[in-house]
Amino acid sequence: MNAPLLKLSAVETRIGAYHILHGVDFEVPRGQLTMLLGRNGAGKTTTLRTIMGLWKPSAGSVQFDGREIGGMATPEIARLGIAYVPESMGIFADLSVRDNMVLAARGARGADDIDAARLEWIFNLFPAMKTFWLHPAGKLSGGQKQMLAVSRAIVEPRKLILIDEPSKGLAPAMIANMIAAFRELKNTDTTILLVEQNFNFARQLGDTVAVMDDGRIVHRGAMAELADNQDLQTRLLGLSLAAHQ
Incomplete structure (x- = not known):
């Protein structure tokens, strides 16, 4: 075992x-x-x-x-x-969904530095992340914020x-x-x-x-x-x- x-x-x-x-x-x-x-x-x-x-x-x-x-x-x-998604979600409300994801990807300076295939996989899991890619995270619904919090945790393996x-x-x-x-x-x-x-x-x-x-x-x-x-x-x-x- x-x-x-x-x-x-x-x-x-x-x-x-x-x-x-x-x-x-x-x-x-x-x-x-x-x-x-x-x-x-x-x-x-x-x-x-x-x-x-x-x-x-x-x-x-x-x-x-x-x-x-x-x-x-x-x-x-x-x-x-190890990644942690707290109950408070831990997202940056004043930043866009894109910028939240960039910050979660270690070493990434911009969205182009995020692995494209993995990002597309995340979009398939949570289509709202693609729809609201440039929107402020604070404007998302509660469910969409939770999706963003999980997306940030899995933006890298x-x-x-x-x-x-x-x-x-x-x-x-x-x-x-x-x-x-x-x-x-x-x-x-x-x-x-x-x-x-x-x-x-x-x-x-x-x-x-x-x-x-x-x-x-x-x-x-x-x-x-x-x-x-x-x-x-x-x-x-x-x-x-x-x-x-």
């Missing part, structure tokens, strides 16, 4: 006086989409931010591709091939993408578009760790799942197993996936 691309072992994170993560343990298999689920306040966003180096672990190990990255600076972690609640606040049609795009992305060599509150979204996309509660991992396994077990859903998440289909 291949070694996992990402492995967290006994990770603890403290933010000021607050002890948020209490010994987090889980793995992200290569080439798969792993869902990180849990109730609000369980520690999911803190986990992503700790992996990305935005918050430093106070204990434990974060290994990426066999290398310890816990405590490394965020730019160093990004250079290893990445080994791992961390995504925080991509469907939050989106209309059903936009969610369906996002699901289709992630399915296409799964067909590449990209590994994804995705935090999500929309359980139907999780059920359709997840290969594996880790469930958090109170800063700890309380369940690990196949997403299909959790999707088929309503008692387990209720115990771990407080409600069943069936209610969100």
Whole structure:
């Protein structure tokens, strides 16, 4: 069996006086989409931010591709091939879609420096990015901004993408578009760790799942197993996936 691309072992994170993560343990298999689920306040966003180096672990190990990255600076972690799409999306509202993409492409001085074939692939995933290429990002709809945030993360090949609640606040049609795009992305060599509150979204996309509660991992396994077990859903998440289909 291949070694996992990402492995967290006994990770603890403290933010000021607050002890948020209490010994987090889980793995992200290569080439798969792993869902990180849990109730609000369980520690999911803190986990992503700790992996990305935005918050430093106070204990434990974060290994990426066999290398310890816990405590490394965020730019160093990004250079290893990890991209992060925060819940806030992290786009530059005053800049055009094009300029947002140029800034995300390391070393690019202009749009002509972005790999043309990859850009066309992104346009196929998210046609609105081509339509609004020269428009200010701040003028996009919520769903289009989310598409731009994901497009920025994949403008160059990445080994791992961390995504925080991509469907939050989106209309059903936009969610369906996002699901289709992630399915296409799964067909590449990209590994994804995705935090999500929309359980139907999780059920359709997840290969594996880790469930958090109170800063700890309380369940690990196949997403299909959790999707088929309503008692387990209720115990771990407080409600069943069936209610969100």
